[in-house]
Amino acid sequence: MGHFENVVKVGISEMNVVKAPWKIRTTGLGSCVGLVIYDDVNKLAGLAHIMLPDSSLSNKEPLNCAKYADTAVTELIRLLKNYGGNIMFFKAKIAGGAEMFPHRPSSKIMRIGPRNVEAVKQHLLSSNIPIVSEDVGGKNGRTIEFDTNSFILTIRTVNLGVKQI
Amino acid sequence: MSKLFDLSNKRIDILKEIANIGAGNAATSLSQLLNKKIEMKVPNVYVASFNDVMDLAGGAETEVTAVYIRIQEDITGSMFFILPIPQAKKYAKALMNDYVLQDASTMKEMECSVLQELGNILIGSYLSVLSNMTNLMVNPSVPAIQCDMFGAIISHALIELSLESDEALVIDAVIKEEGHQDSELIRGHIFFLPDSQSYKKIFDILEV
Numbered sequence: 001m002g003h004f005e006n007v008v009k010v011g012i013s014e015m016n017v018v019k020a021p022w023k024i025r026t027t028g029l030g031s032c033v034g035l036v037i038y039d040d041v042n043k044l045a046g047l048a049h050i051m052l053p054d055s056s057l058s059n060k061e062p063l064n065c066a067k068y069a070d071t072a073v074t075e076l077i078r079l080l081k082n083y084g085g086n087i088m089f090f091k092a093k094i095a096g097g098a099e100m101f102p103h104r105p106s107s108k109i110m111r112i113g114p115r116n117v118e119a120v121k122q123h124l125l126s127s128n129i130p131i132v133s134e135d136v137g138g139k140n141g142r143t144i145e146f147d148t149n150s151f152i153l154t155i156r157t158v159n160l161g162v163k164q165i
Numbered sequence: 166m167s168k169l170f171d172l173s174n175k176r177i178d179i180l181k182e183i184a185n186i187g188a189g190n191a192a193t194s195l196s197q198l199l200n201k202k203i204e205m206k207v208p209n210v211y212v213a214s215f216n217d218v219m220d221l222a223g224g225a226e227t228e229v230t231a232v233y234i235r236i237q238e239d240i241t242g243s244m245f246f247i248l249p250i251p252q253a254k255k256y257a258k259a260l261m262n263d264y265v266l267q268d269a270s271t272m273k274e275m276e277c278s279v280l281q282e283l284g285n286i287l288i289g290s291y292l293s294v295l296s297n298m299t300n301l302m303v304n305p306s307v308p309a310i311q312c313d314m315f316g317a318i319i320s321h322a323l324i325e326l327s328l329e330s331d332e333a334l335v336i337d338a339v340i341k342e343e344g345h346q347d348s349e350l351i352r353g354h355i356f357f358l359p360d361s362q363s364y365k366k367i368f369d370i371l372e373v
Contacts, residue, residue, distance in 0.1 A: 011216035012320060013331065028225030028316015031324055051320070051327050064331060100321045101233055101309045109324050141317025143226055158228050158313050 007145065015048035015066040017079045018148060025145035029096035031113035033069070033120050033136070034144045036093045037076050037129060038151055039085040045148050046080050048072040052112070053119035069119035073127060090129045093153045093165060094120055095144045097136040113137065133165040172334075177210045179371055180336055180364070183298055184208035187291035188338030188355050194290045195340065195353075198283065199259050202343035209337045215323050218333050221356075222247050223349040225316025229253075232284025233309045233321070236292065239301035239366060242359035243322035244291070246284040250312060252351050253280055281310040291338075291355060299370050322358045333358055 010016050010026040018024045020043035026034050029049065038045035048066045052058075055068040065075040077087060097117035117136045124131060135142070135155050143156045155163045185208055196203040219225040230253035232246040248256070257276040260283065285308040296303040311318055326333050336357040359367075 012219055012316070012323065013215055013327065028219055028314045028320060030313075030317030030320045032320055051324050057328055067327060067331075098317070100311055100313070100317055109328075112324055139311075141314035143314065 010047045010049050012049050013051050013064055013067040015046060015072060015076055015079070017044060017046040017076075017083050019044045019083065020148040023145055023147050025143065027143045029142045029144065030098055030100045031096070031109075031116060033094060033096040033113075033116045034142070035069075035072060035076065035120055036144075036146045036153060037073075037080060037090055037124075038093070038146065038148070039080060039089045040091065040151050041089045042083075042085050043148050044080060044083050044085055045146050045151075046076040047144075047146060048076050050116060050120065053115045069116060070123050073120065073123040073129075077127060077129075087127075087129075091151075092124050092129050092131045093133050093146070094131060095135045095142050095153065095155050095165075098138050098140055098142070100139060100141070102139055135163060135165055172212060176364075176368055179368070180210045181208055183295055183367075184210065184291075184336045184338050184355075184357065186298070187294035187357075188340060190290040190294050191287040191338075191355060192340045194286050195283075198286070199256060201259075203340055204343040205341075206339045208339075209335070211335055211337075212332050213335050214332055215320075215327070218319060218323060218335060219316045221319070221335070221337065222315050222352075222354050223249070225314060227315045227349070228312065229315045229318065230280055230312050231310065231315075231318045232281055232288065233311065233318070234285070234288050235306040236303050237306070238304040240295065240299070240303050240359065240363045242357060242363050243325060244288045244305070244358075245319065245322070245354070245356040246287050247315065247318075247354040247356065248280075249350055249352070252353065253312075256280065256283060277310050277312075281308050284308050284310065287355065291357070295357075299367050301366060301370060319356070322356075326358065326360065329361055334361075334364060 024047045026049045065071040097113040192203045192205045234244045338355045
């Protein structure tokens with residue numbers, strides 16, 4: 001992944017939107033969920049690196065929209081519309097939500113990976129955005145990259161190789 | 166810098182001192198176990214954004230071996246002993262008296278349990294210093310081990326912190342074999358990411 005590729009990088013609890021021919025990627029997803037919402041007619045895609053299932057868990061203002069499943073879905077839709085996207089064409093692909101340390105429950109964030117996945121799915125459903133494919137759960141980290149030309153999401157893992165969905 | 170992290174130089178110095186003695190203790194344990202000279206650098210203490218934390222230890226995609234211990238009681242937080250995978254294998258092999266490994270590509274069960282115990286001993290040495298210096302109770306969980314991308318591992322601790330903040334207080338101690346050229350390829354890191362209530366307690370006790 002050199003400097004010469006047209007790739008926009010999204011950090012943890014961040015989001016961004018790109019148009020073709022740009023690609024968009026995020027690295028080191030563990031329990032976090034990488035949510036891609038794309039418009040295959042207008043050829044654009046947004047990616048959010050989500051850490052927590054619900055913004056009501058926060059006691060901090062101002063709220064970082066990209067951090068929570070509920071606000072990330074809403075904000076990503078808004079951004080894509082701003083870039084000329086049409087919600088009728090919006091589709092989603094999701095990856096992540098692993099349990100990196102499954103047998104080490106801690107007080108507040110038990111099963112946080114699966115809870116993040118459930119929350120993202122629920123908010124996509126209520127926004128009428130279909131999930132085309134997903135690679136979620138397990139106990140491995142993931143790096144993901146979405147291609148706005150082919151609409152393929154490439155997932156790289158340490159122990160399970162590379163996968164395209 | 167957010168209000169959550171009210172860090173004067175004096176406070177940073179105190180945390181550095183705890184890390185210095187704690188990680189020094191851990192380095193001594195490692196040295197005795199491996200029968201090798203282990204050196205330690207002056208620990209770093211800083212407040213970093215989550216993205217900057219993800220970029221530590223060679224970056225979010227760097228493959229590492231991580232021993233993770235969650236601490237509870239008076240001081241709560243996350244402790245990690247992070248090693249590059251080749252270095253972890255080397256230590257495991259040394260600790261198992263060169264027990265022949267069949268498959269070099271994957272981390273075997275035996276290696277994992279040896280490294281898990283190694284991490285447990287090193288973090289335990291560190292924590293006993295922390296507890297003694299502050300007179301606060303520290304109760305470590307059973308250690309967990311994972312070989313994966315650094316970002317996927319460290320984000321586990323960031324999620325814990327993310328309920329209250331978008332930044333982390335990182336206490337980073339580097340230990341490495343003496344005489345080797347310094348690079349992320351051979352560095353071991355002991356990361357201590359205390360929860361926000363914890364370092365307030367530490368400062369209160371030490372009156373800084």
